Each structure stands twice: as C-alpha cells, then as structure tokens.
Amino acid sequence: MGRDLSALFDPVSVAVVGASDDPAKYGHAIAAQAIRANGRRPVHLVNRRGGTVLGRTAAPSLTAIGEDIDLAVVSVPAAGFDDAIDEALGCGARAIVAITAGFAETGEAGRMRQQAVAERVRAAGAVMIGPNCLGLADNTTDLFLASDTFTPGGVALLSQSGNLALELQLRFRPHDLGFSRFVSLGNQADVTLVDLLADCSRHEGTRAIAVYAEDFADGRAFAEAAAGAGKPVVLLTAGRGDASARSAQSHTGALTTSADVVTAACRDAGVQLVATPRELTVVLAALDGGRRAAGRRVAVLTDGGGHGVVAADAAEAAGLTVPELRPPTRQRLREALWEQSAVANPVDLAGMGEQDPGSYARTVSALLAAEEVDAVLMTGYFGGYAAADGGPGGGGGALADGEQAAASLIAAHHRATAKPLVVQSMYPRSPTCRTLTAAGIPVFEATEDAARALAATATPATPGAGGVTPLPRPAAPLRETGYLRTRRALEAAGLPFPAAREVHGEAELAAVTREFTGPYALKTLHSLHKSDAGGVALGLAGPDELLAAFREMHTRLGAPSYSVEAMADLSDGIELIVGVNRDPRFGPVAMVGLGGVLAEALHDVAFTLAPVSADRAGRLLRGLRTAALLDGVRGRPPVDVTAATAAVETITAFAAAHPEIAEIEVNPLLVRPHGVLALDSRAVLA
Template identity: 35%
Template sequence: MYPIKGHLPRQSPLHAMLAPESVAVIGASADPTKRGYKAMLGLVKGGYRGAVYPVNPKAASILGVNAWPSLADVPEAPALALICTPAATVPGLIAECGKRGVKGAIILASGFGEMGGEGVRLEQEMLAQARACGVRLIGPNTSGVFNLHHQLNLLALDHVKTGDIGVISQSGNMLLSLALEAEHNGEVGFSTYVGPGNQSDIGFNDYLRYLGEDEHTRVATLYVEGFRDGRAFLQTAREVSAVKPVVVYKSGSTAQGQKAASSHTGALAGSYRMTVDVLRQAGVNVVQYSDDILPVAEGLGRLQRSPGKRVAVIADGGGQATIAADRLTEAGLSLAVLSEETRAMLKTALFAQASTANPVDVAGSTDANPSLLATCMEIVANDPGVDSVLLVGMFGGYSQRFDESLLGDEMRGAEAMVELADSSTKPVVVYSLYTPVKPPALRRLREAGVPVYASIEKAVRVLAELGARGEYLARAGQAPVAAVVSSAKGQALIDNARSQGRDLLEPEAKALLAEHGIGVPRERVVRDAAEMAEVAQAFAGTPVAMKIVSPDILHKSDAGGVALGLEGEPALAAAYADIMHSASVYDAHAWIEGVLVTPMAAKGVEVIVGLMRDPTFGPVLMFGLGGVFVEILEDVAFRAAPLSRHDAASMIDQLKAGKVLEGVRGAESVDKDALIELLLGVSGLMEAYPHIAELDLNPVIAYPDGYAVVDARIILERPE
C-alpha cells in the first residue's frame, strides 16, 4: 500500500449518520420481499453493534428484535432513522423524527421530484419539514447505505468485503455490479456506500466531503447522473483530490443518455464533454467506461499517483509487448527511454537475444527462472527516466505452463515484486494472462496491494490515471489569475444595454474587451453617407470589412449585412448603401445603429473563445478551432472560470487538431502565449460583470505574433 497525505479536517455531519450509535427502522417488516425486512436483516446478520429499533405497529418483534408501535414509543432518540414506508407518509414521519430528536433520516421511497407534478410538491413538503426541525436527509429515492467498518449494512448485501473504496452511486444496480466484480476479484473491498437518490438535502459535494474526511477510505468513487450544485462539487473535489483520489463515472454522454438520466433522477444532465473537462480540472479521475470504474479505483486507491507518464514495460512475449506499447501511446503515456547503464544491467541479467530497449522483451530468459522478471523490474525502476513499471505476460502461470517445480521461483519473484512496490515511489502494475485462474504468485501480489489485471487495456488505463493524478498534484494549488475588476465605462455599457432590453452591440462588446486589455482591431461605426466618406479616408489604402450593426439582426450574412475586401471611397460608399438597403428589406422594423467598418484580418488560424454561465457549474470557458472545425469536428475544450495559467495552456494543448496551431505545410506556429493571455483576460469577465450571460468571440484569428478578434458577441441577462 502507498501512503496517502491524510484526510480533510473532520467537519461533515454525515459521520453521525453513517456511523450511528443507534438506528430506528420505520416500516420494519417480517416480509422478506419488503425493504424494511432487508434493512433489518442487514443489521442483524452484519453484526451491527448499536441499538436497533424496528418500528411497526403490528409486530411485537422482527428477526428477534423487539419492535415498537411508533417512533414516539422508542425508549431513546435514535441517531438515525431509516424510513421504509410509502412516499405519502414521509413528510409526517420527518416531523415525528424532529419531535423525537432524530438528527438524520434515510428515505428509501420513490415517487418524489423524479416523477414531476405531485411528486415535486411532496418532496418540497418533506424538505420543508426537515429544515424546520433540523433533520438531515439522505434521499429520497435512495438505494440505501452501508458502512462496513461500523457493521452498518442497510442493503443486506452478502459477501461484500470490508476495504477502502468509498462509493456514492445514483444507481443501485451499479453498486451491485461493483460488489459482484469485487467479490470475483477477491481482494477489493469497500468502506462506505451511499445512494444519494434525488439529493433533496444532501448532495454529491457533501458525500464527497465525507469520503475525504473518512479515515477508512483511500479512494472516493462516484457514479453520477446529474449534479444539483456542480460549482460546490468542483470546490470540494479540489480539496479532496489534494489528499486522496476521486474517481467519477458520469453517465449521459449522449443525448439519449442525458434524457434517460433526467427522467431517472430529476437531475439536470449537462454537456458531457464540458462536465468531463471541468471535473478533470478539479483533480477528478474521470473514467469513460463502466467496467473501468473498479480497476481504476483499485489502482488509484493502492498506488495513489505516478510521478510522471514515462512507463517501462517488461514483457515475456513480443506480441504483448507491442500491444502494451500501442495502448500506452494511445492513452497519452510514453515509453521511457532507458539509460545505457540500465540497458547494460539488463543485458547482464538476460539471454543475449533479449531486447533491452523499452519495451524490454526477455525472450525466453525467464522460462526456467521467472523470478528474473522481478530483477528486471527493479533494474528499470531505478532508472531516473522511468516513472512507472508495467509487467505484461504470463507471470504466475510459469508453474502451470512449464513445470510445477517453478512455483517456488515464482513465489520468490512475487515477494521481490512486493518489496519493490513497497520501497519505490514508482507504481508497479502487473498484467498476467493467468489472472482469471488466480495462481498463488498473483494472489500474493494482490494481497500485498500490487494491482494485477486480466487485460493490458485495464492496466494501461490505471497507469494513465495514475499519471494524470501525478500531474494534477504537481500543480495543485496553482492560483487563478488575478480577478478582473469592473470599470465604470464597462459597467455603463452593460447598464445602458440592459435598460433598453438588449444585448451588447458588436462595437460595444469589443469596447468592453478593450477596456480590460483584450486586443481588438481598429474600427468605426458609420451612421450616414457623409460619415462614410470621412471613414473611407481614414482607412485609405487598407482593405476593409463592413457589417451591419443592429440588435434585431443576429445573422448578418442572411440579411445581406456583410461586405468584405473593400477598398477606396466609391466601393465603401456603394457597399454602405447596399447594406443599409438589404437590412431594411430583411427587417423593415429593425433598429439599425449603423455599419461597422474595420480592416480585413490577415489570414491565420481561426479559433473560437466562448464563455457561458452554465446552470450546473457556473461560469465556464470554451476554446476550440473555429470555422468548420468547431461546427463539424466539435474539437473544443472547457474549463471552469476563473482560470489559472496552466488551465489556459492545457485548453490549447487538449485540442485533437492542435497541430494546426503548431503550423502545417510550412506555416509558422501561432502565438500560444498571446492566446493564453486572451483566455485569461476573458476568464474573469463574468465575475466582474455578473449580468453577462454568454460571450462569443468567433472567429479569433491567431497569428505567429498575436491575434485578431474578428467578431464579438456578448449576451446579457435581462432585468426582471
């Protein structure tokens, strides 16, 4: 096991609810088909050491435990109430909990906000009662809770091993899937599980905070359909991920999935791509596939982090060495370049035909002595150019494949690998094709906390997340850039537009950007023919673009409101007349401020910068390649504002088509430093001007020595 930095200071009220000294089961039942029976069974069979109070007016005892006709009759105020009765009874029972002094309740029933209509009203009534009497709520519509270190098993799940993986899941079936997978694995166990249900009171950020404080949890694992307060979750994730890993599987990655998530939990499922980006920004390890959840949680829980992304591969077969190299490269990891000293040591240990370049192929050297694999792993782990070690092949199966006499040598090799894992700060991960049959050497590795996987892909996924976490921790605490402070001129622009019930016009939007140091091109707004002649002289010798300026005409080209590449007074005057005429034909009632005249932007790389006030995560910045790239490829990156300098740089580096920014076909690379400054400048505008709802700079032309904001649009929140 690798040490973790510690735990967050103990502040969460959930400790009293998830490790209660006594539990009342309201709606306890002797009927095995009822959840009130399952809860009682879990408490009795699980050996819960606190007092249990079944509440059922028709039963004297349940599973040998004295029952009580009502909560008022229970001889003491229980620390926790589990409510197993129908939804309609819950508000009244919460009021009873308050009178009895119960501080926390778990509501199993569905039929609340996720159903809409009357269910919404019922949930509001329940929550009002809870707040009035100081009762905290888990649920409603929750699958239940367990805390195995306190023998609290309200799900009555069998064969669930006590361990260090904490799970919060909006799907009870997902918990069951993880539990069955862990049972098959044999070495993975759980600390706490909570089904948050509708999160009417306690949300994901509260549960994550609890797992961050829990001394029995080494990794927090969450299955999320929707967040109630994404902004609060991001802040909590930053705090927790600084001390222990946080793994999230976010469902709703497609439009169909998002619709299903909303109907299932009543939660808002926002843009999946945006959610993944802002979670990773906060230090969360996001997994894309559900069958990656447990392997990644196990690997991060045991190994915590990798100092970097340079991996050394030790293989006893060329084919699997090649597969490992392919998967590592695809995952954004790199094959470490082994030093000459390291390669010389490997040559001394192995047959002459062995390959000592990375991946290292032992080429039969270990057939009669499999412990040599551990020797090779130690050699490469000592190389300063290596961050982690991956063993691929048939370790653990030599005694089955060749001869039983090799078992002792394999066990010695396993012990050496355990010693290496314990003494090194570099993660050691094993893939063996014999993993499914659980031979003794692999069991020894697992028992000692060395992750062993049944596929190269799973092993690589874990290494990728270890590397991502290591990178995050190396920059954790990097502060956002200094906040943007509003100016009197900027506020006046916004106040004037809002008083007229409109958004900022393009010249106003660019004036606001310029007010805060964002470079915008020279431009003039022309309002009549006489002024057009003056402006034509001001731009003499420079090709210009002309665009209609009107709050009523959003799609300028559709209205014939754009003319490009114009030069000379006659051409500008004719274009002005054409634009004004076309705009009046397009919308005879449109208010027209004038025509914007600005120099034509030189050719470069088109990018887009956007800022939106997301209902879940608050202000979020977007960056991507413009033109057809953003419309067809949707190659964009998101970060929650305000940004740090690393956040801005990582947005640019994240783009799949980012090589376009580096220059193609002889073109120079764009000025990334200027783009970083642009992103940082835009980042704080929503904080400085809270009435900005959206900002769109599209396109921005990026050059080797700067950028040009060609078009700018700022949408405002309307006055009530």
Template identity: 40%
Template sequence: MFSDPRSVAVIGASANRAKWGYWLAAGALAGAHRRDVHLVNARGGDILGHACVTSLTAIDEAPELVALCVPGPMVGAVVDEALALGVKGFLGITAGIEDEPAIAARIRAAGARLVGGNSLGIFDAAGELDLSWGTFTPGSMAIVSQSGQLGSELARLGEQNGIGVSRFVSIGNQNDVTAAELLLDLAGHDDTRVVALYLESFDGGEAVFDALRALREAGKQTILLTVGSSAAGSRLARSHTGSLTAPVDVVDAVCRATGVLRAHSPAEVIDVARTVIAGAIPAGRNVVVVGDSGGQCGIAADRAGDYGLAVPALSAAASKDLEALLPAGAAISNPVDLAGAGEADLDNYVRAVASAIADPGVDAAVLTGYFGCYGADNPELMDTELGLAHRLAAAADAAGKPLYVHSMVATGPVADQLWASGVPTFGTVEPLLRALSGASVFAAPSRDLTAAEISAQFTGTGYWSARTTLSAAGVVFPDGAVVTDRDQAVAAADALTGPLVLKAAWLEHKSEHGGVVVGLVGSDTVGAAFDEMHGRLGDGDYVLEEMDVRPDGVEMLIGCQRHPDLGVTVTVGTGGVATEVYADVVMESAPVDVDTAAAMISRLKAHKLLAGWRGKPATDVRALAETVSAVARLAAENPDIAEIELNPVRVAPDGVVALDALIVTRL
C-alpha cells in the same frame, strides 16, 4: 447521525425476506450491540428474535435515525409523528412519495435531515451501521451513488476483486441531504481511501466539485461515473461554442481541473480503485513495457497510446544495462523483449524490470506475459515465483515508481502476492493500461478555479460593446469606428487604412445574414456598401474596421460559457465560417493561466498549422494563449457574463487580432 447514530428505528420492519423491511431490520439488528434498535410494524410481532412495537409513540426515546419503509401515502404522517417526538435523522427508502418536497421541507424546518427518498440505503463499516438491501464487506472504498442499484453493482464488483466498502450512501432524490454534503463528510472519514461516485445530474455542481477538491486535499481520490445527458449539460446555444461541445465535455473539464477521474464503466471504476488502494499512482504517463513475448510487448506498446500513455525510447544508460543482460538482438529500447532470458533464468525478470524502471524518462513499468504462470504450471516453482514477486515489488519501490503486471494467470498466490505488495496485476492488458492511465490523473495538480468577482463595464449590446469590454481585458481588435449613416461611414473610411470591413454590429451571426462585407477600398466603395446593407437590414449600429490582411494567418475561435451548475468553461478551437465542420476544439474550466491555455492549444489538430506547416512560418501561439487566458479570466471573474465568443481570431507570426466578438449577459 447517518454513520454512527445512538439509536435507530426501522418503520415498516418485516419478517419477509423478500421485503425491504426485512433487510433494514436485519442490518439494524447487526449493530444492536452498539446502539438501541427499534423495529416498528403496525401489526407487531417478532422479527429475528426482536419484538416489534406498533408505532413510534411506543418507544421510550426519540430515535436519532429513522428508516422510512412504509407505503408512500403513509410517509407524511409517519414523518410528522417522528418530528413530534424529536427525531433528527430520516432515511427515505420509499419511492414515489406524494408531496415529497413538502415532506422534506417539514423535516428541514424542524431542524432534522433526510437522506432520500428513493434511497437504496446507507452503510458505514466503522459505525457498524447497515440500513440497506443485502450485505457489504468492510473495506476502504466509499460509494456515493444517485442510482442505488448501480451503487450496489460497484460494491459487488469491488467485493469480487478484493475491495470492501467503508461507507455506502444511496442519495436517491436528494430532497434534503446532497451529494456535496455527503462527499465533504468523507474528507474526514479515516477508513476511506478512495471514493466511487455516480451522479446523473449536477444540481449544485460547483459545491460537489468543491467537496471533491477537499477529498483530494485529504488524500482521498475520487472516481466519477456519470451519463452524457446530465443536467450539467444544459448549455447556451447562441454561439458556435455551444454547438461544438457535448454535456459530458463540461463535466470532463471540471474533472481535469479538480483532479477527478471520470470513468466510463463500473469495471473501470473498480480497476482504478484497486490501483489507488494499492498505492500504484504514477507521476506521469511515460511507460516502459517489459515482456517475455514480442507479440505481447508489441500489443501492450500499441494499446498504450489508446489510453493516452506514451512509450518513449529508453536512455542510453538503461539500454546499455539491458543489452548486457539480454541475448544479442533482443529489443532493448522500449518495449523491452526478454527474448528467452526469463526462461533461462527467472531472476532476469527482476533484473530487466529494475533496469528499465530506473530510467528517469519513465513513470511506470508494465511487465507483460508469462510471469505468474510458472508456479501454476509447475508447483515446484511456486515458492521461487513468490519470492520473485516480492523482489519485483521491491525493485519498483526502490525506483519510487509503480509496476503493473499483465499475467496470463491473474488469480492465485502469485497475483495475490503482487497485489499485496502494491503491484496491480491483471489478466489482460487493456484493463491494466486503462487503470494505469486513470491512476495517473491523480498525480496531476488540481487548478484553483476561484476568481475575484469584478464588474466589467458593458456599454450596450452587440459587437461594439463586446469589443470595448474585451479590449479593456487585453484583447486586440483592428482600428474601427461605429457608424449609423452613410456620411459617418464615408468619414470613417477616410480616417482608416483600407482595405476595410463593414459589419452590422447587432447581428450575432453576421455572415449568415449578409451583415458583413470585406475588402472595401475608398470612401465611395464604403458609401455604396453602406447603402446596400442599410437598405436590406435597416437602422442600427454598423462598424467599419480595418481588414486584417497579414499573410500566413490562421483563424481560431475562443469561447466561454457559464453553465448553471458547473461554472465557467473556456473553449479554443479552429475558427471561421467552417468551425462546425472541423469540430476541432478543446475545453477547460475557467479561469486558465497562460501555460494551461498553451497546453490546450497544443492538443488541437490545428496546432500543426499554428506551429508552421509545409514551410509556413510559425504563428504567435504564445499571444493566442495570452488571449485565451484573458477571455477566460474575464468570463470567470464577472458573474453577469453568461457567454463570450470571439470568432474568428486571426493568429499570425506577429500577433493576434480578434475580428468578431459576442458577449451574452445573464438574464
């Protein structure tokens, strides 16, 4: 009913172009050849040659969709009148409606649905439905936006760059119909190839990303724009983990797992959307740069790293081909400088790109410089350059890899030819690299985040309970015992191998409260340490453990958090008492397999320490990855767990031992 209704009524239609009612009426009438259109204005009159009725009751049928554009105090009565007639769809334009949730509840109770309120409207090109402010150019990009005006900006930017809109929905306050429902509906929308999504909050976020996964499976890529203060960012603050991540980090983790690109600006959304529509999605991030200017080649190669792209050396075979083609002394490894060969023979642009892009070690090629200017500066060369543009696209097609062009003339016949042939063409190199990097996200496989719910056995609160649960999940801890008085502490000391550590098990941050003493040797020393700590902290469960004294260990942190709208995340990073100082962490959505955990660890600055630094032996990184995976799986599989933290986790050449742990359950 929100894309191709049989009939539409605009309540509050107006002949004043400065009012919402005019634009809704004009848009509705544009589809009058397809459906019945009813305009309602309390004073009657005529709008664009179409007579208005004074109330819904004057209409012979119950409109399938009603657009509400009346003052806030009138909305409730109009809705009740429409429901009495049997209306099943409402578009709420009016903002600031009193008792809006109650009105939405009445709509749902009647078996009807509401988009909005505070919506900027809806548009569907295939259904020829336009109930919005302004006009849209039909195309293949869908826009779903929590901010109506930002959605309109995306539509305008798209139009300026040759992209039309397949469907536009301003979701407004989401009092009924949700973003997740609208996104899921787009999975079967034939005219949509790419989705631009703007969200300010992630209520029901897991359903949103389930819908985005369905879109991806349907071959439709999503570009998300959001803000750092999203509701998804509400986090538990009891652990180090919570203080090390920003709200948007959680969104980023789910985006990576789902195969969604989070863009940083409307311009980036449009640049990547154009690239996706052109079909220029690279299989990876390795890029070869070819150009006719050493300076432009160098800048492109340098800036590529800023966008997460790599510029690897070309293979010997590719370099040999380029050496035979280019003047002596030309750069042929990557970047590739034509060194005047392009001006000498324009065909060399095609030959050089074809040789470079065919290298099996690269995923895409960037041609930077003067190409695209020849016909603009010398009209006699226009046809020649257009032919070369076609051949460049053919060379990329033959290699099965995308070609991107940075041209100093990025508009006009040559640029149009390149875009039409599936070659994204930009006037500056930064948006090109940003678009290429963004598009590469869509080639990476999404991860399955489903997890069977199991019931972990919690034996109580505090460290010993967490240790018991985590040990059952496969995490290794030192030998130890719970003690509650001096005699038990002394007896445990005789049974364990020193040096030993004494901990107040119930404290979450033990070092900050003097709740941990290390390096204890002998039962007398342990007894004295227990007396001193017990005298300060009082009764409770204390833990005596063997101290990990293995050489060449590195302290790490593993944490998990269950976020109210976006599920469970797992974090790994530099651990110990200076965790916040280093702020060296990587986050992903949980669960993660061992290979994904290993990839997380490889992104840390501390990875150099783990791999061996200045003659130190390498630590058991694989065992650390297995521990990260086990902890993430436990958190994801058990809905009662709100938070897990292991800090420190000591990684040495012969394995991993967790030295402290916290599990927080959901209230």
C-alpha cells in the same frame, strides 16, 4: 468545513420504522442488516402493529420506544411518510434515512411535498438522505442500513444506483478492494452528493471515493469539492453523449456537448472519469495503494513479442509513452538476461522466463530503478508457468517454485520504490498472481485494463488540468448585447479591437473614411451570424470600394445600421476562437480553439471551466491538434502566445462575472507576432 453528518454514519442509536417480517418488503431487508451490529449501538425495530419482527420485540411507534432516537430509517408507504418524519424529529432524530419513494421522481406535486419535508428536517437541525433511496452502510462504524452486505475496504461509493453497488462488489473481489461506506443518493432533497463528497474526504477510513451520478444539481460545486478532496475521486456518469438541451446560438454553443462539459470539469478537478463499472474498478485498483507516477513514461516487460507490442500500443492509446531505454539501463538488462532478449522497450525476455522465472524479478528491479521510467507494465504469461508445471492450481515442481519465488522478489522490489507496477496476466487468479495482488500490485486479465490502470496513476498530462478557479463577484449586468455594445464592454475589460464606427447611411459612411484610412471591413449589425447572412465584406481598399459594398449590402439586407472597421492584416496571424457557454449545472464553460469561419468544421477546440487563467490558457492552446501553427510553419513567423493567453483570461473572466450572459464568443481572435486583435464578438443574454 461542510455539514456535520456524524449522526448519519455513527449514530448513538438507530430505529427502523417500517421493519417487517415479510421478506418482500424493503423494511425486512433493512431491519435484518441493522441488527447485525446490535452490540455497537441500540437498534430499535418499529412496526405499527407491534408484536415481534425478526424475533425481536417491535415498538408500535417511535414514541413508544420511550427514549430519544439519533437516526431513524423510514421505510413506510408514502401516505404515512410525513407523519413518520415528524415523529422522528419529535423524538430527537438528528439524522433520517428516507427509503420511501413517490416524491420528486413522480412530478411537480411530489417535488413540492419533498421540498416541504426537507425544510422541516433542516429547521429541526437534522439531516436526511433521500427520499427514494436504498439506504447506507458504514463498515468503519458497523452501521448497516442497506439491504446488502458490503466487503470492508477503503472505497466510499456514493451512487444513484443500488444494482451498480452489487456489481462493484463482485468486480472488487479479485483486486482485494472493499467498501468503507455505501450511500444511495436518492432524490438528494437535503443531503447532496456534494455534502457526502466533502464528508468522505474527511473520513479517515476512506482512501478513494467512487461516484455514480446520472445528473448534477450543482456540477460546479461537485467539481470544487472533488478538487479539494485530497484523495482520489472516480466518477461514472450517464448521458454524456447527449448534446446540450438548449438550442445553441453561437459556434461555442454548437460545439459544446454535455460530454465536453463533464470531461472538462473532471479534468479541472482532477477527477478520474470512467465509462463503465469495469473501468471504474480498474482505476480504483490502480489508485488504492496511493502510488502515483511522476510522469507518463512506461517500460513494458514481456516474455513474448506479441504481448509486448500489444501492451505498448495499449499504453500509448491510454495516453502514455513507451520510450526507448537509455544505454545504461539497456546494459544492465543485457547483464541480467540472455543474448536474444530485447532490451530497448518493450523488454522481451524471449523465452528466458520459462527457463528462469527469476529473470522477471531481475528485470523489474532494473526497470523500476531506471531514471527514464515512471512506471512498469508487465504483460503476458507470468502466473502461468506454475500452472504449466503442476496443473491449473500450480501443483509444485521447480518451475512453480521458481515463479513463486520470483513473485515474492517482485513484491519486494515494488515495496522498495514509489513507482507504480501493473501486471497483465493470462492467469490473473493463479497463486503467483495472488501473491502480487496481496503485495498491492494490481493484476488484470485484459491488456487495455492494465494500460488504463497505469494512466490513472500518471501525472495529468491533459492541457486543462489545474483546479477549479472560483467564480468572481458578479459585475453590473449588461442590459443589451448587440455587437457594438458587447465589443465596447470587452474593450473596457482590456481586450483590443480595431477601430470601428456605427453608421446608418452614406453621410456617416463618408465621415468614417475621413477619420481612419482603409482597408476597411463592413459588417451588418443586428445579425448573429453575419458571415452566413452575407453581411460581411472584407478588404475594401478605400472609400469608393466601401461605398459600393455598403450600397450592395444595404440593398440586399436593408439592415438599420452597419459597422465600419479598420481592416486587420491577416497575413501573418493565426485566427482563434474563444467562447464561454453557461451550462445550467456547471456554470460558465470556456472553449478555446482554432477559429475563423471554419471553426465548426475543424472542431480543434478544448474546454475548461471558466474563468481561465493565462497559465491554463497556454496549456489549452498547446494541447490543440494545430498547436504547431503557434510556433510558425512554412516560413510564417511564430505568434504572440503570451498575448493570446492574456486575451483568453480577459474574455473568460468577463463572461464569468456576467451570469446574465448565456453565451459569449470572440471569433476570430487574431494572434499576430506581436499582440492580438479581436475581430468579431457576439453575446446572448440568458
């Protein structure tokens, strides 16, 4: 169910502590906004000097108000913050919005003080936003406790940046978007991003949730909450390009960056991950109407070849496809258009739109009705014919009237189907384009924005999508993670390995050769990267070759022990790498890809949160650039993908059940026509 945040968003009464007549103080801006909704609930202004603030009588303290306060906004100097919080709780406050700064963001002493305040708030049964935040607003309850006014709409913005909210306010306007709520996250000492995400998912006035977060205290909890939100979640985050701060000790760690982890978590949770405020606006505009494409097949419509080709390229770059239209659809288009029009896809009116704007509407109708089309991208000059006929404002005339009529017909065809339609226009603010926007059809000036918008509506085609699998209960912890110890633990979990024995000298080496026959593999133990150290010898045909290799390796490395293993036949298999890296924010993150000694050089890998089901593992493998190898190439047989996905499930479930493991890796995992063999493994304790 999540925490009860009703007192934050719809309190019975509000008090602004630190209200001021001084425009330079934040308490002035908050107070001015708060009293806008005075008819909805009592709003009290508190200033320690009393007197008047904004023409209203100000109480010198919360206690002096003489009645309980449901929500208190605290905007006072840091020295008086603790006393103000305690007084608010003493006056019955169920919610606190802590504007005051000077806590965890200043260092350890500030963090400890912040923690103590949060503990007192929770002990009183209250909730607190902040400290070090810029307030909140809820347009659905007329609660205005931030310094700015937000246009009403369906987007809840949860942000670590106040300036971003102002930018989005400007970017939203052309798309008729607005805010249901705005919350400045601050230091999240009590109420967290996850708490707010869960509450907004239950909020009837919110259709989509936009998040700007610079870090995730509990990234996995965020992913789980987003996956269960039941409405679009769009994330703009910073710092995704930095590599993990911890020094990686395995290929998995070396190949995993912060960007990989965040991208994988968002894909698994169904979160739309964006890179800029502009892209965030584009995605929200596309998703605001609730339309979703059944697939990724797009029909492109234009009245000029150049726009159509550019739009088709942009659609494919966004992960969509632009397939050739089927004969019945092409025939219907030929009947509606003139002879020189192109009807394969892109569909090019070839100048007919200028003669007959209604041709746009007829073509849109045919494309939306086509079974082979999941969405339509209309691009180019539409919106400009009226301007050409009557000036920038579209001052009347037959062409202007025809374009306006076409826009109305397009809107009607759009209402009659569930398929998304997105428009790119050179004249996005023209009257005809405003008609489309008012009908819920997103209109963009840039072609790449229109393509990104359609991609946001499309059914996820990325291989890792499918929700966030809960973590298993922790297993008995491993105390040692040497090569053979890790191998035995994985074998016990169900992962097959070739026969192997640990040897310390030549007598034990001879005993092994009587136990199983060659060819053999010899590996030094107690070395994390055995190949790099020259501690691996493969394809040793019999006892003599094994003994010679042992003597040479031991002379060179002097290791205390070695592993002798039955050498697997590599001729008909594919080498994969399967690893799990424990991220401090998102927990265990799995990596699956092409393995062997060239794993880092090839970098053909995919990421997802662990544990990984066999079904999801299959999608990850099929999404690799080298996926064709799985089905056999140049006379090689196809490999046992079912066994490979089962192995991925086993490895990642094992890692997820052992939180003491920082990194674990099986490389290579040999996938053969029948079954798999794990040829090497390593693990690192946290």
